[in-house]
Amino acid sequence: ETGVTQSPTHLIKTRGQQVTLRCSSQSGHNTVSWYQQALGQGPQFIFQYYREEENGRGNFPPRFSGLQFPNYSSELNVNALELDDSALYLCASSLWVQGDGELFFGEGSRLTVL
Amino acid sequence: GENVEQHPSTLSVQEGDSAVIKCTYSDSASNYFPWYKQELGKRPQLIIDIRSNVGEKKDQRIAVTLNKTAKHFSLHITETQPEDSAVYFCAAPHKAAGNKLTFGGGTRVLVKP
Numbered sequence: 469e470t471g472v473t474q475s476p477t478h479l480i481k482t483r484g485q486q487v488t489l490r491c492s493s494q495s496g497h498n499t500v501s502w503y504q505q506a507l508g509q510g511p512q513f514i515f516q517y518y519r520e521e522e523n524g525r526g527n528f529p530p531r532f533s534g535l536q537f538p539n540y541s542s543e544l545n546v547n548a549l550e551l552d553d554s555a556l557y558l559c560a561s562s563l564w565v566q567g568d569g570e571l572f573f574g575e576g577s578r579l580t581v582l
Numbered sequence: 583g584e585n586v587e588q589h590p591s592t593l594s595v596q597e598g599d600s601a602v603i604k605c606t607y608s609d610s611a612s613n614y615f616p617w618y619k620q621e622l623g624k625r626p627q628l629i630i631d632i633r634s635n636v637g638e639k640k641d642q643r644i645a646v647t648l649n650k651t652a653k654h655f656s657l658h659i660t661e662t663q664p665e666d667s668a669v670y671f672c673a674a675p676h677k678a679a680g681n682k683l684t685f686g687g688g689t690r691v692l693v694k695p
Binding site: 472501503508509510511512513516524526558568569570571573574575576 | 588613614616618624625626627628631633671675676681682683684685686687688
């Protein structure tokens with residue numbers, strides 16, 4: 469069984485740039501959620517993808533967008549990067565569309581915006 | 583939307599003692615309450631969860647209690663060991679975001695040998 473994998477693990481960008489983060493879900497999982505974890509804080513829900521469509525969104529601006537592909541892998545895109553976007557971005561896959569089942573997290577992509 | 587508050591933010595205990603972390607939530611319709619453990623530089627991992635139809639659940643040295651009337655739930659770790667040192671997060675479904683999990687701010691637990 470393959471776990472959740474994310475890439476890249478670390479990256480540095482400057483303000484105003486755009487970034488794409490990638491996630492491969494755990495084998496057999498069809499739902500992918502993205503979370504932002506700032507240093508010393510809990511993960512904040514960005515959005516979820518199910519059957520290639522956005523299925524729920526947290527309090528994040530439209531410059532945060534995503535995709536899910538037919539193989540259930542997913543991308544998170546952030547445009548017009550701001551300093552406050554510096555964080556660990558966690559992808560989590562699950563068998564559950566609703567929030568009442570286990571999330572399997574990847575190791576995360578640590579983004580630094582200078 | 584769901585607001586999950588977690589206390590304390592840091593907790594230092596002597597090896598062998600017990601540790602208790604408490605969380606409150608705002609949405610009375612929430613029905614699932616997991617706890618995740620995140621070791622330094624690692625991914626969060628589920629350690630125990632409870633659903634609203636029970637008041638307590640145990641798994642070896644870990645237990646979770648739920649009080650739906652007061653809208654709070656707690657994690658109890660007994661006979662703490664150095665490997666229990668980590669950050670622990672509680673969570674509850676976020677109704678405003680289609681019942682996706684909202685996490686508390688985390689508790690950094692340090693078990694001193």
